[in-house]
Amino acid sequence: MKLKNIPIHFVLIVVSILSIFPFIWLLSTSLKGAGENIFAYPPTIIPQDFTWDNYVGVWKRVDLMRYFVNSMIVAGATVLLNLILSSLAAYPLARMEFRGKKITFFAILATIMIPFQAIMLPVYLITLKLHLVDAYGDVLGFIGLVMPFAVSAFGIFLMRQAFLAIPREMEEAAIVDGCNVFQVFWKVLLPMVKPSLAVLAIFTFIGSWGEFLWPSIVLTKEAMYTLPVGVNNLQGMFSSNWRFIAAGSIISTIPIIVFFLAMQRYFISGENEGAVKG
Amino acid sequence: MFKYYGKFAPYLFIAPAGVILLIFFFIPFFQTIGLSFFDYSNSIYQPNFSGIQNYLDILKNPIFYKVMWNTVLYLVVAVPILAIFPLFLAVLINQKIRGITLYKILIYLPVIVSIVVAAIAFKWLYAQDGILNYFMQLFHLPKIGWLTDPKYAIYSVIIVTIWKGIGYYMMIYLASLMSVPKELYEACDIDGANFWQKHLTVTVPHLMPTIALVTTISSISAMKIFAEIYVMTKGGPLNSTKTIVYYIYEKAFENLDLGYASAMAVILLVIVMIFSLLNIFVFERGKYKI
Numbered sequence: 001m002k003l004k005n006i007p008i009h010f011v012l013i014v015v016s017i018l019s020i021f022p023f024i025w026l027l028s029t030s031l032k033g034a035g036e037n038i039f040a041y042p043p044t045i046i047p048q049d050f051t052w053d054n055y056v057g058v059w060k061r062v063d064l065m066r067y068f069v070n071s072m073i074v075a076g077a078t079v080l081l082n083l084i085l086s087s088l089a090a091y092p093l094a095r096m097e098f099r100g101k102k103i104t105f106f107a108i109l110a111t112i113m114i115p116f117q118a119i120m121l122p123v124y125l126i127t128l129k130l131h132l133v134d135a136y137g138d139v140l141g142f143i144g145l146v147m148p149f150a151v152s153a154f155g156i157f158l159m160r161q162a163f164l165a166i167p168r169e170m171e172e173a174a175i176v177d178g179c180n181v182f183q184v185f186w187k188v189l190l191p192m193v194k195p196s197l198a199v200l201a202i203f204t205f206i207g208s209w210g211e212f213l214w215p216s217i218v219l220t221k222e223a224m225y226t227l228p229v230g231v232n233n234l235q236g237m238f239s240s241n242w243r244f245i246a247a248g249s250i251i252s253t254i255p256i257i258v259f260f261l262a263m264q265r266y267f268i269s270g271e272n273e274g275a276v277k278g
Numbered sequence: 279m280f281k282y283y284g285k286f287a288p289y290l291f292i293a294p295a296g297v298i299l300l301i302f303f304f305i306p307f308f309q310t311i312g313l314s315f316f317d318y319s320n321s322i323y324q325p326n327f328s329g330i331q332n333y334l335d336i337l338k339n340p341i342f343y344k345v346m347w348n349t350v351l352y353l354v355v356a357v358p359i360l361a362i363f364p365l366f367l368a369v370l371i372n373q374k375i376r377g378i379t380l381y382k383i384l385i386y387l388p389v390i391v392s393i394v395v396a397a398i399a400f401k402w403l404y405a406q407d408g409i410l411n412y413f414m415q416l417f418h419l420p421k422i423g424w425l426t427d428p429k430y431a432i433y434s435v436i437i438v439t440i441w442k443g444i445g446y447y448m449m450i451y452l453a454s455l456m457s458v459p460k461e462l463y464e465a466c467d468i469d470g471a472n473f474w475q476k477h478l479t480v481t482v483p484h485l486m487p488t489i490a491l492v493t494t495i496s497s498i499s500a501m502k503i504f505a506e507i508y509v510m511t512k513g514g515p516l517n518s519t520k521t522i523v524y525y526i527y528e529k530a531f532e533n534l535d536l537g538y539a540s541a542m543a544v545i546l547l548v549i550v551m552i553f554s555l556l557n558i559f560v561f562e563r564g565k566y567k568i
Contacts, residue, residue, distance in 0.1 A: 005373075005375045008370050008373065008375060009375065009377070011367075011370055012367075012370060012371065012377075012381045012385075015367060015381075015385055015444075016380075016381055016384035016385055018441070019384050019385050019387055019388055019441070019444070019445065020384055020387055022396065022399035022400055022402075022403055022441075023387075023391070023399055025399070025402065025403060025409060026398070026399045026402060029402065039405075039407040039408070041407075041412050041415070042412065043409045043412055084294075085294050085295040085298065086295065088291045088292070088294060088295060089291060089292045089294070089295035089296070091291050092287070092288035092289075092291045092292055093292075096283055096287065096288045097281070098285075098288035098289070101288070104292060104296075107299075107304075108299065109558065111299055111303045111304075112554060112558065113550065113551045113554035113555065113558075114303055114307055114547065114550075114551075115498070115501075115502050115546065115547070115550050117502050117504065117523040117526065117543075117546065118310060118526075118543040118544075118546045118547040118550065119303070119306035119307055119309075119310050119543065119547075120526075120527075120530075120543075121306075121310065121313070121526070121530045121531075121536060121539055121540060121543065122305070122306035122307075122309035122310055122313065122540075123302055123306045124530075124531075125309070126301060126302070126305065126306060126309075147298065147301075147302060148302040150298050150302075151294075151295040151298045151299065153299075156295065171282070175282045181282060181283040181284065181287050184282070185291070206390060209392070210391075210392040210393060210394075212392070212393060212394055212504075212505045212508070213504050213505065213523075213527075216508070217527075217531060227392065228392045228393075228394040228395075228505075229394075231392070231394050231395060231398065232394045232398075232508070232509055234398075235398065235509070242402060242405075245398060245402075246398075246402065249395045249398050249399065252392070252395060253391055253392070253395050256390055256391060256392065257387075257390070257391070260383075260386075260387070260390045261383070264379075264383060267386055267389075267390070267449070268379070268382040268383060268386055268449065
C-alpha cells in the first residue's frame with residue numbers, strides 16, 4: 001500500500017463501514033439469544049449468547065418461502081414482459097417510418113414525467129374493475145401486481161438506443177435473404193441487442209423485487225405477500241421482538257445479495273451509463 | 279433504404295406496450311385530474327362535482343403546508359448531499375488503488391437491498407435505548423428520540439434516504455468520470471496542483487451536466503418518498519415526517535377521500551413534471567431525440 005493512498009483508503013473504509021453497519025447490527029441482533037440483553041450498554045457486535053433460534057422461530061411462524069416464491073413470480077413476469085414489450089415497441093421507433101410516429105414518441109416520453117405515485121389511485125380503481133386483485137383468485141392477483149409495471153418508457157428508450165446503434169446493412173442483408181419483418185426483428189436485431197436486454201432485465205428485476213407501494217395497496221391475502229410486504233408485516237406480528245424481526249429481515253435479504261454478487265459487473269463496472277433510471 | 283415492412287407492421291409492434299401504457303398510465307393520468315374535481319367526503323359511492331373546492335380545501339389545510347415544508351427540507355438537505363458527496367467518493371474510487379471492487383460492492387449494497395429492510399435496520403439503530411443513543415451518551419450528549427421527537431424525526435428519515443442513494447449516484451459519477459480527458463490531469467500534475475485544485479478546476483467543470491442530472495433525479499426521487507415513512511413513522515409524530523406521497527396514500531386508501539387525494543396528486547404531478555421537463559429537455563436531450 002502506497003503511503004499517499006492511506007487517506008483515500010481511510011475515507012473509503014469509513015464510508016464502506018457506514019454503508020453496511022445497519023445490516024451488521026441487524027445481523028448481530030438476530031444471532032443473540034434470550035440470555036443476552038439486546039439493549040445492553042455498551043452494545044456488543046459479537047453475540048455473547050450465540051444462537052440460531054431466532055431464525056428457526058421466524059422460519060416456523062412466517063411463511064418466508066412463500067413470500068420469496070411470490071416475489072420471484074412477480075419479478076420474473078415483470079422482467080419478461082418488459083423485455084418483450086419494450087423491444088417490440090422500440091423497434092419501429094428506431095427503424096420504421098409511419099404516420100403518428102412523432103406523437104407516439106412524445107406520448108411515451110410523457111409517461112416518464114408521470115410518477116406512479118401520482119396516479120396510483122386510478123390505477124387501483126382500474127385494476128379493481130378489471131378484477132385483477134387477489135380476492136378474485138391468486139393468478140388474477142399476480143397479474144394485477146405485474147401489469148402496471150409490464151412496460152416502461154425507460155425500457156423502450158433504452159432498447160431504441162440499442163436498435164439505433166445497429167448498422168442498417170444488417171436488415172438489408174436479412175431482407176435479401178428472404179426474412180419477413182418479424183424475422184428481421186426476432187432473428188437478426190434482437191440477438192444483437194442482448195447486452196441492453198441484460199441491463200434492462202437486471203434493473204427491472206431489482207426494481208420489481210424491492211417494490212413496496214403497489215403490493216401494499218393491492219394485496220389483501222397474506223399468502224400473496226411479496227417479500228417487502230411480508231417483511232414489513234413482521235413488525236406487527238412480533239411487535240417488539242427485535243430478534244425475530246431482525247432474523248426475518250436478514251433472511252429476506254439473502255436472495256438479493258446473492259443476485260447482486262453474481263451480477264455485480266453490471267452494477268459496478270461503470271459501463272452502464274445508459275441504465276440511469278430517473 | 280427500401281421499405282420492407284407492411285403498412286400496419288409498426289402499429290402491431292407498438293400495440294402491446296401501447297395498450298398497457300394506455301390502461302395504466304394515460305387513462306389514470308386523466309382520471310386523476312378528473313377525480314380532483316369531485317367531492318367524496320360524504321360518500322365514496324355518490325361523489326358530487328365540486329369544482330376546485332378540493333384545491334381550496336388543500337390550500338386552507340395546515341397539514342398541506344407541513345407536507346410541503348417536509349418536501350422542501352428533503353430538497354435542501356438530501357439533494358445537495360446526494361449531488362456532492364457521491365461525486366467526491368467517485369473521484370476517490372476512480373484511482374488505481376487496491377480493493378476498489380470491494381469498496382464499490384460495499385458502498386453499492388444499500389442501493390440493492392429493499393427499502394423496507396433498510397428502514398427496519400435504521401429503526402433498530404434509532405431505538406430509544408438503541409445503539410445510536412449509546413454513542414450520544416458516549417459523547418455526553420442527551421438521548422434523542424430519533425423517530426419520536428417531531429424536531430428530529432424528519433432528519434432521521436432523510437438520513438435513510440441519503441444512505442440508500444449514495445452508491446447509486448456514485449456509480450453515475452464514475453461512469454461519466456471516464457470521459458474526462460486524462461491529459462488535463464497530467465497537465466495539473468505538471469503544474470503541481472493539489473488534490474482539491476485539480477478536481478475543482480478539471481473534474482467539476484467537466485461533470486457539470488452530470489451534477490445537474492443527479493440534482494434533478496434526486497429531487498424527483500425526493501418527492502416520491504413513501505416506503506421509509508410507511509415503515510418507520512407513518513408520517514408522525516405530529517405529521518412531522520409526512521411526505522406528499524404518504525399524504526396521498528393516507529387520504530386515498532385510509533380516509534377514502536378520493537377527490538382530495540386526487541387534487542393532492544395533481545399538485546405532485548405538476549411539481550414532478552417541471553423537474554422532469556428540465557431533465558429531458560436540458561440535461562438528457564441527446565437520449566430522447568427523435
